[in-house]
Amino acid sequence: MGRPTMEDVAARAGVSRALVSLVMRGSPKVSEQRRNAVLRAAEELGYSPHLMARSLASATSTVLGAMVSDLNNAFFAEVVDGFDAAVTEQGFDLIINTGGRSPTRERRAVDNLLSFRPAGIALLGPVVPASTIAGAAEQSPLVLVSRASRLSTVDTINDDGEVGSGLAVDHLVGLGHQHIAHLDGGGGSQASLRRKGYVSAMLRHGLEPLVVTSEYTDTAGARAVRGLVSAGGPMPTAIVAANDYNAVGAISALEDAGLRVPQDVSVVGYDNTSLAALRHVSLTTVDQPRHEMGRLAAQALIDRVRGRTEPVHRLLHPSLVVRATTAPLGGMRP
Amino acid sequence: MGRPTMEDVAARAGVSRALVSLVMRGSPKVSEQRRNAVLRAAEELGYSPHLMARSLASATSTVLGAMVSDLNNAFFAEVVDGFDAAVTEQGFDLIINTGGRSPTRERRAVDNLLSFRPAGIALLGPVVPASTIAGAAEQSPLVLVSRASRLSTVDTINDDGEVGSGLAVDHLVGLGHQHIAHLDGGGGSQASLRRKGYVSAMLRHGLEPLVVTSEYTDTAGARAVRGLVSAGGPMPTAIVAANDYNAVGAISALEDAGLRVPQDVSVVGYDNTSLAALRHVSLTTVDQPRHEMGRLAAQALIDRVRGRTEPVHRLLHPSLVVRATTAPLGGMRP
DNA sequence: CTACAGGGTTAGAGCGCTCCAACCAATAGA
DNA sequence: TCTATTGGTTGGAGCGCTCTAACCCTGTAG
Numbered sequence: 001m002g003r004p005t006m007e008d009v010a011a012r013a014g015v016s017r018a019l020v021s022l023v024m025r026g027s028p029k030v031s032e033q034r035r036n037a038v039l040r041a042a043e044e045l046g047y048s049p050h051l052m053a054r055s056l057a058s059a060t061s062t063v064l065g066a067m068v069s070d071l072n073n074a075f076f077a078e079v080v081d082g083f084d085a086a087v088t089e090q091g092f093d094l095i096i097n098t099g100g101r102s103p104t105r106e107r108r109a110v111d112n113l114l115s116f117r118p119a120g121i122a123l124l125g126p127v128v129p130a131s132t133i134a135g136a137a138e139q140s141p142l143v144l145v146s147r148a149s150r151l152s153t154v155d156t157i158n159d160d161g162e163v164g165s166g167l168a169v170d171h172l173v174g175l176g177h178q179h180i181a182h183l184d185g186g187g188g189s190q191a192s193l194r195r196k197g198y199v200s201a202m203l204r205h206g207l208e209p210l211v212v213t214s215e216y217t218d219t220a221g222a223r224a225v226r227g228l229v230s231a232g233g234p235m236p237t238a239i240v241a242a243n244d245y246n247a248v249g250a251i252s253a254l255e256d257a258g259l260r261v262p263q264d265v266s267v268v269g270y271d272n273t274s275l276a277a278l279r280h281v282s283l284t285t286v287d288q289p290r291h292e293m294g295r296l297a298a299q300a301l302i303d304r305v306r307g308r309t310e311p312v313h314r315l316l317h318p319s320l321v322v323r324a325t326t327a328p329l330g331g332m333r334p
Numbered sequence: 335m336g337r338p339t340m341e342d343v344a345a346r347a348g349v350s351r352a353l354v355s356l357v358m359r360g361s362p363k364v365s366e367q368r369r370n371a372v373l374r375a376a377e378e379l380g381y382s383p384h385l386m387a388r389s390l391a392s393a394t395s396t397v398l399g400a401m402v403s404d405l406n407n408a409f410f411a412e413v414v415d416g417f418d419a420a421v422t423e424q425g426f427d428l429i430i431n432t433g434g435r436s437p438t439r440e441r442r443a444v445d446n447l448l449s450f451r452p453a454g455i456a457l458l459g460p461v462v463p464a465s466t467i468a469g470a471a472e473q474s475p476l477v478l479v480s481r482a483s484r485l486s487t488v489d490t491i492n493d494d495g496e497v498g499s500g501l502a503v504d505h506l507v508g509l510g511h512q513h514i515a516h517l518d519g520g521g522g523s524q525a526s527l528r529r530k531g532y533v534s535a536m537l538r539h540g541l542e543p544l545v546v547t548s549e550y551t552d553t554a555g556a557r558a559v560r561g562l563v564s565a566g567g568p569m570p571t572a573i574v575a576a577n578d579y580n581a582v583g584a585i586s587a588l589e590d591a592g593l594r595v596p597q598d599v600s601v602v603g604y605d606n607t608s609l610a611a612l613r614h615v616s617l618t619t620v621d622q623p624r625h626e627m628g629r630l631a632a633q634a635l636i637d638r639v640r641g642r643t644e645p646v647h648r649l650l651h652p653s654l655v656v657r658a659t660t661a662p663l664g665g666m667r668p
Numbered sequence: 669c670t671a672c673a674g675g676g677t678t679a680g681a682g683c684g685c686t687c688c689a690a691c692c693a694a695t696a697g698a
Numbered sequence: 699t700c701t702a703t704t705g706g707t708t709g710g711a712g713c714g715c716t717c718t719a720a721c722c723c724t725g726t727a728g
Contacts (some may be wrong), residue, residue, distance in 0.1 A: 003451070003473060005684055016708050021686060029706060046472070051449035052386035053684035056713050060686095071411040072608060080405055084432060093446050096430040098418060112427050115385040117337070138380070139337060218612055252613030274406060278552050279586030281614065339714055350678045355716060363676065387714035390683050 004045040013041035024049050051093070055117065064301055065113035067097045069106060069125040069189070073216070073245070074273040075290060076124050079145055082294025083122060090302055092119065103128050114139050120301035123147065125189045141304035143297045147189045155300040155312040159288040161190045164318035165197030168240045168268040168286055171320055173205050176329030177238040177266060180207065183214040183224045183250060185242035191216075194270065198240055214242055221249025222256075229257045237265060237329055244269035244276045244285055251283075251325065262327035272321050282324040289316055338379040347375035358383050385427070389451065398635055399447035401431045403440060403459040403523070407550070407579070408607035409624060410458050413479055416628025417456060424636055426453065437462050448473050454635035457481065459523045475638035477631045481523045489634040489646040493622040495524045498652035499531030502574045502602040502620055505654055507539050510663030511572040511600060514541065517548040517558045517584060519576035525550075528604065532574055548576055555583030563591045571599060571663055578603035578610045578619055585617075585659065596661035606655050616658035623650055 006024075010017045015034055022030050023038040030038075041047075055061040064087050068076045080096065087094045097113050099106025106128045113121050120141035126133065134151055136142055143155040165182070172180050182198040185191025195211060202209040214224040221241055228235065241247035247269030251261050259265050269276050269285035276283035293316060300312050340358075344351045349368055356364050357372040364372075375381075389395040398421050402410045414430065421428045431447050433440025440462045447455050454475035460467065468485055470476055477489040499516070506514050516532040519525025529545060536543040548558040555575055562569065575581035581603030585595050593599050603610050603619035610617035627650060634646050 007684080017684090018686085018708055018710095019706090022707085025686085031706065034706085046469075048445065048449055050390075050451060050684050051446075052390055052451065053713090054686075056384075056386055056390060056715085057684075057686040059713065071405065071414055072408060074406060074408075077405040077411070080432070081434070084434075088442075093449075094431070095450075096432070097428070098414070098430070100415070100418075108422075111382065115382055115427075116429075117384060117386065135380075218614075222613060248612050248614050252616075255614070275609070275612075278582050279556060280552075280582050280589070282586075341714080351714090352678055352680095352716085353676090356677085359716085365676065368676085384714050387683090388716075390685085391714075391716040393683065393716090 003050075004047045005050070006047075008045055009038065009041045009047050012045060013037040061117055061119045062092050063095060063116055063118040064092045064298070065095050065097065065116065065118040065121040067099055067106065067109045067113055067121065067123045067126065069099050069123075069127055070101050071098045073125075074275055075146075075243070075271045075288070078273070078290040079124055079294040079297070082291035083124075083298045084294070085291075086295040086298035086302075090298070092298075092302065099126070099128075101127060103132075107132055110136050119305045122297050122301060124297075127187065127189065141301055143300045143304075145293055145297050148193075152311045155297075155304065155314075157293050157297045157300065157314045157316070158190070159293070159316045159318045160197075161193030161318075162197030162200070164270060164286040164288070165194045165240060166201040167318060167320045168270070169198060169201035169205070171284070171322065171326065172238040172240070172266060172268065173207070175238075175266065175326060178207055178329075179210075179234065179236045180238040180240060181210040181212055181228065181236040182240045183212050183221055183242050183246055185246070186213065186215045186220075188216040188242070191242060194242065210236065214246055216243050216246060218245045218249030218252070221246035222253035223249075225250045225253035225257070229253070235259070235265065238326070239265060239267045241267060241269050244271045244273045244283060247283055247285070247325075248275065248281060262325050266326040268320075268326060276321070276323070284323045284326040285321055286318045287321045288318055292316070337384075338381045339384070340381075342379055343372060343375045343381050346379060347371040395451055395453045396426050397429060397450055397452040398426045398632070399429050399431065399450065399452040399455040401433055401440065401443045401447055401455065401457045401460065403433050403457075403461055404435050405432045407459075408609055409577070409605045409622070412607070412624035413458055413628040413631070416625035417458075417632045418628070419625075420629040420632035420636075424632070426632075426636065433460070433462075435461060437466075441466055444470050453639045456631050456635060458631075461521065461523065475635055477634045477638075479627055479631050482527075486645045489631075489638065489648075491627050491631045491634065491648045491650070492524070493627070493650045493652045495527030495652075496531030496534070498604060498620040498622070499528045499574060500535040501652060501654045502604070503532060503535035503539070505618070505656065505660065506572040506574070506600060506602065507541070509572075509600065509660060512541055512663075513544075513568065513570045514572040514574060515544040515546055515562065515570040516574045517546050517555055517576050517580055519580070520547065520549045520554075522550040522576070525576060528576065544570065548580055550577050550580060552579045552583030552586070555580035556587035557583075559584045559587035559591070563587070569593070569599065572660070573599060573601045575601060575603050578605045578607045578617060581617055581619070581659075582609065582615060596659050600660040602654075602660060610655070610657070618657045618660040619655055620652045621655045622652055626650070 006017050006020045010020045097109040099109040122143045125146040137153040145157045184195050199209045212224045214220045269283045272285045272287035276285040340351050340354045344354045431443040433443040456477045459480040471487040479491045533543045546558045548554045603617045606619045606621035610619045
């Protein structure tokens with residue numbers, strides 16, 4: 001599949017290779033006439049520049065990489081959307097990778113991204129140890145989304161998980177609930193912050209926290225609720241779930257146990273993924289500005305590339321989206 | 335961020351650059367002693383080979399690219415999982431791209447992938463015109479997933495959408511339904527095949543087909559059902575939706591209209607995405623072996639790289655997954 | 669003692685591109 | 699007329715790597 005090179009285009013257009021290079025990079029210092037000749041030749045040959053050779057020669061790259069910890073989580077898909085939009089707007093190219101929520105695979109994925117010598121990389125919800133992140137940050141500008149870090153060499157974009165869980169609790173308390181449980185996200189990114197926010201909000205309201213171990217999946221959410229039910233104690237009247245998937249799993253298990261949502265138990269999710277917005281699900285949840293987070297991450301990276309050195313740590317304000325899975329205590333659907 | 339080069343490693347280990355190259359590629363013709371010296375030096379320097387330089391020099395690439403038309407569709411996320419697994423198993427590196435269901439953006443994404451001069455590329459559910467695909471296929475081995483093509487230069491991996499819709503209709507007819515509507519996927523990949531399968535199955539059963547224009551999204555599904563309701567005619571007792579998202583939207587709209595699923599109307603989706611499997615959704619749907627399709631796509635590409643020239647066109651058998659959204663006509667949930 | 673083999677190692681060219689310095693008009697200023 | 703100046707163009711070096719061919723050993727056979 002011998003693709004044409006710059007040399008071929010130059011020969012066909014009757015100019016030098018350097019001139020072709022200038023045209024390809026959109027330099028203003030080329031006469032109209034030659035520019036057209038070159039463009040025509042390139043068109044006829046089906047030529048397009050070899051990105052790798054370019055970045056090798058220029059020692060600069062227009063490639064930004066993104067390692068997505070979990071492509072199956074709609075939250076990240078939407079962050080990627082924003083990231084992609086900002087990246088392409090600014091003339092960079094995006095390549096994506098995935099680590100499948102496994103530290104080992106994520107590490108490999110990050111190394112892979114780095115071996116392209118990108119201008120920068122973004123890690124979306126990584127679960128690798130901090131040391132891996134620090135190592136990667138030595139090799140390339142790096143921005144973290146949905147993962148905190150104090151390193152001065154990395155930028156971070158997060159929503160304030162503490163505030164977010166607080167919003168959920170406040171909402172439920174406002175509806176009269178007192179017995180509110182939290183399904184914990186386990187080792188997932190941001191899980192400990194969300195738990196912390198839940199606990200302190202409960203204490204602030206003079207209520208007793210109840211944290212149930214779980215994970216960021218629907219099966220884990222269902223399992224946690226089944227545990228709660230079979231434990232036999234008084235059932236909470238409301239649940240603050242680890243995230244939307246977890247919430248949906250919890251709802252299923254509640255319904256299986258004969259408890260209606262929201263009449264018997266209110267449930268709040270987290271992330272406001274497209275799943276929560278599905279009318280059939282219609283989940284009350286905490287919204288993170290996912291698209292915006294993606295854009296900010298891209299911008300942080302690009303600013304680094306352009307020379308910024310002080311770290312940027314953005315903490316975005318989550319907001320509550322009230323839908324149909326929460327209702328006043330003992331009451332009707334509003 | 336001047337990263338170390340092969341030269342640096344060679345100097346530190348007291349050997350030549352070529353020897354380092356041999357070690358990095360795992361050549362057997364290097365003495366234990368030197369190999370260790372090189373590996374130690376590389377380790378100390380934090381060296382890892384520059385993938386672009388390597389592929390430039392060797393004129394071969396270990397990179398496979400995948401253009402995903404829609405990252406927000408769980409179907410593709412799952413195909414990517416399988417693709418990724420097979421690709422990494424065989425020692426290739428995967429980079430992903432997305433085109434956001436827009437022909438223009440998809441075209442750009444494909445060009446981008448090609449500018450890395452990958453060993454091959456996969457297009458997952460592309461909506462670009464066939465000519466674009468043909469053009470890309472001239473530049474690189476290419477496999478299509480969820481998109482048909484007769485080109486002898488491309489491989490294709492598809493499920494048999496005609497059979498799939500047929501399974502859905504057969505299932506519904508078996509439950510006693512006669513008035514079965516199809517929500518059409520519009521311009522989406524595979525949509526026309528699914529429609530065709532629906533129509534011919536209906537005719538085979540001596541029933542009258544009813545095709546309603548829609549799209550591969552939940553809002554479109556809801557809109558289509560609202561249209562059906564407000565049209566005033568007799569409501570179908572069953573619906574074969576364009577895909578799972580479309581089905582979920584349809585269900586919401588049905589419930590809004592006071593129709594219960596499945597007691598009043600049965601609904602079948604398509605794709606068996608993780609969404610359908612959520613217990614809260616529990617959608618009867620047509621399963622495509624997504625993971626398997628990803629693996630087959632990877633294998634097709636790798637075989638091309640290894641020299642195969644005859645095209646491979648795989649048509650996989652879909653199967654029906656019966657869950658809670660279908661029930662006998664006029665009857666109870668089974 | 670020379671020739672030969674062959675494992676281990678290395679220099680050098682080259683992959684497709686960028687970028688710098690040099691070059692070549694053609695025009696402007698003195 | 700001669701020197702600057704400017705706008706356009708070009709050769710050549712070099713980015714980090716691979717790969718071929720040549721090389722240098724040491725060991726064995728002639």
